[in-house]
Amino acid sequence: MSERKVFLTKEELIEKYNLNEEEQVYLLPLLMEAEETVRRQVAGTI
Amino acid sequence: MNTKELAQERTQIFTDVLEGKIPKRVPVYGMLTYEFSIQYAGMDMMEAQWNTEKYFEKVADVICRDFYSDSFGVTNLRFPAMYRVLGARNWLMGSSGFMQHPEVVGLEADEYDDFIASPYDCIIEKVLPRLYTNLNTDPYQKAITMAKAFKIFFEEMGRVAEVGAKLTEKYGYGQANFFAGACEAPLDFVADQLRGFKNILADIRRMPEKVKAAAEAVTPVMIKMGIPAPLPNSAVFIPLHMAPFMRTKDAEELYFPTFKKLVDELAALGHRCFLFVEENFMRFLDLLYEFPEGTIMMFEYGDPKLTKEKIGDKHIIAGFYPVTMLKTATKEECIDKAKELVDTLAPGGRYIFTLDKSPVSLGDINPDNLKAVYEYVGKNANY
Numbered sequence: 001m002s003e004r005k006v007f008l009t010k011e012e013l014i015e016k017y018n019l020n021e022e023e024q025v026y027l028l029p030l031l032m033e034a035e036e037t038v039r040r041q042v043a044g045t046i
Numbered sequence: 047m048n049t050k051e052l053a054q055e056r057t058q059i060f061t062d063v064l065e066g067k068i069p070k071r072v073p074v075y076g077m078l079t080y081e082f083s084i085q086y087a088g089m090d091m092m093e094a095q096w097n098t099e100k101y102f103e104k105v106a107d108v109i110c111r112d113f114y115s116d117s118f119g120v121t122n123l124r125f126p127a128m129y130r131v132l133g134a135r136n137w138l139m140g141s142s143g144f145m146q147h148p149e150v151v152g153l154e155a156d157e158y159d160d161f162i163a164s165p166y167d168c169i170i171e172k173v174l175p176r177l178y179t180n181l182n183t184d185p186y187q188k189a190i191t192m193a194k195a196f197k198i199f200f201e202e203m204g205r206v207a208e209v210g211a212k213l214t215e216k217y218g219y220g221q222a223n224f225f226a227g228a229c230e231a232p233l234d235f236v237a238d239q240l241r242g243f244k245n246i247l248a249d250i251r252r253m254p255e256k257v258k259a260a261a262e263a264v265t266p267v268m269i270k271m272g273i274p275a276p277l278p279n280s281a282v283f284i285p286l287h288m289a290p291f292m293r294t295k296d297a298e299e300l301y302f303p304t305f306k307k308l309v310d311e312l313a314a315l316g317h318r319c320f321l322f323v324e325e326n327f328m329r330f331l332d333l334l335y336e337f338p339e340g341t342i343m344m345f346e347y348g349d350p351k352l353t354k355e356k357i358g359d360k361h362i363i364a365g366f367y368p369v370t371m372l373k374t375a376t377k378e379e380c381i382d383k384a385k386e387l388v389d390t391l392a393p394g395g396r397y398i399f400t401l402d403k404s405p406v407s408l409g410d411i412n413p414d415n416l417k418a419v420y421e422y423v424g425k426n427a428n429y
Contacts (some may be wrong), residue, residue, distance in 0.1 A: 026097045038194050
């Protein structure tokens, strides 16, 4: 995974935050939503 | 009385107390943590901590149903998903699902001068990257990480507010929000967030002038941080930490001047403070008396009678009810303690019933005792 990469895919989030199975159920959706919201916001301001 | 009339009465008793008038009865300000509430409601701690969208309302509704309070009384201040995004070292979720606060150092001893020269810059450039590992990166990635964390923070805070409003209407709670803003006494901020408990005590001995200057430098930041949301009967929450662990002379010179300035400035801006007077502040009652009139002070330990005599004609007293008693004593003994505190602290008004602190976990108390105590005060502490 590139250190410079700002927005992460589902697989990259699991790797970056070292999410266990339980966390992949409860935490991953929150992280994915935050990624997507901020990505859309940044894209909208460029 | 229907829930609307009940809500009006409850709001009025809070308003009266805050305005220094004698209310119809003593308000009960319930404060139970989300963690305690999850356990009481019998839900899975880990699942409910991560998934507040699904669980916060369910959990809070059980508490509102079972525990008397005159205001919405479930607090949720630490959001694990936000800390995970930031890579926090200062707030971690333990294997039990409880948030842990390890001792961390955000500012080294030889960096005091940088902090004093420009506290905000120093926090952004040096402290945050140490406390939050995912902010230890280039400015662009740092900004994006902050945005993701804020997205989660506002969503979680919004959920707490939304559920609070919904259950306030359902249960006829009064409008009173003593967590409408939050900040720290300046020296507590330097201790808790920058130097750590052990280091600050050494700094106070070795370089008191630096500690004093750091507290002075960060005071404007704390004033700005404390500005509360515009809510009725609101207050700015300030938990107090270091003074009881300091020599009286050190506390007078290093702790209280900037702490008082913070509360004075917030009062000048029209904001009341809600001080959680942790540990024992009895030797500082004369200093607390000098704070702006109507400051709410929730005491953990000390002498309720002495406190009433010394500051009760000017400030609003809360606390003193020993949580530990709810674990070990009988229901009758617990109610008798509540009677004793009401008899001591309620005369003349300026008193809100609270525990001396919130129980952290279900094992800290016998919930039936707490129900009996809240119910007794709510139904019997009339003027």
